[in-house]
Amino acid sequence: MRVLSTCAHFLALAWAGCASVTGSDTDMGVGVPHDMAGQFVVDLANADLTLTCGIGFRLCTDHCVGPNECCLSSECTPPAQHGAATCTKGQCVISCDSGYMLCGGMCIPGQGACCSPGDCPTLNNVAVTTCMGAMCGVGTCKDGFYDLDNYYGNGCECADSGFAKSCPAATSLGTLATGGTTARTGTLPVAGVENWFAVIFAYTTLVSYHPHVTLTASAGESMIMDLYSNCSGSTLACGTEGTMSAATNDWEVAGGGAPASLMYQATPSVGTLYIKVRRASGAATCGTYTLTVLN
16 A cells, blocks of 8 residues: 545545545545545545544544544533533634623623623713723713713713813803893812802992892702902901801892982992802712802
């Protein structure tokens, strides 16, 4: 017997490459899959065809597999639940049930689950997502937005109102004419942060000059305001009201007596009023406040 090294007899084979075949020089026309890891041994007298695998390889039905390859699906480790493992072309392949996704050899729920941050869609105002414990989360919010409820499903749900955070940069409410009203609604989603406003009350010596500022907050919120005449001094003095320009929700200046009386004294001009809105207590939330200014 002699070794034939030719591919001519094996053109119909599914596995690529040539095989070393031992047998006579009679045309053997065999069609059994094989690879370079083994050789066919043919006994023409007994019409017997045997595949012998090389060192480090093993026989798997009609082909040879390497030391790190599987032969049967039973050799593959399936996920603990919600999936199965099969052996395909020498490799263990894990497939998950419908509604689950593969992550590190496990099948995890596909809805809201992740294997890496890339599996997490970027939701409402989220800049960076995270994946921890197979669950998507918010890593970083876009500027001006905050994730206060720690719930990924609604992203960074709280928007900062964008009002000034310091007295020198106070948000201007303009000049308020006599009888005029203006209002602003905002949020304080960060602990320790303040909102600052500046307003000028158009002055008149008549009794109609009546600067008045109120602050209301949504249910469960504790917000107060302090009022100043400039950015460097203390809160405004209010005569007999003492310190009521600090930590208050209602501030006003009234006229001095009946207009027709000889004792009538016009209310002095308040000038520019600086209003600081702050949280009195409690953790930061997305609750709102409304600042109303009247003249």
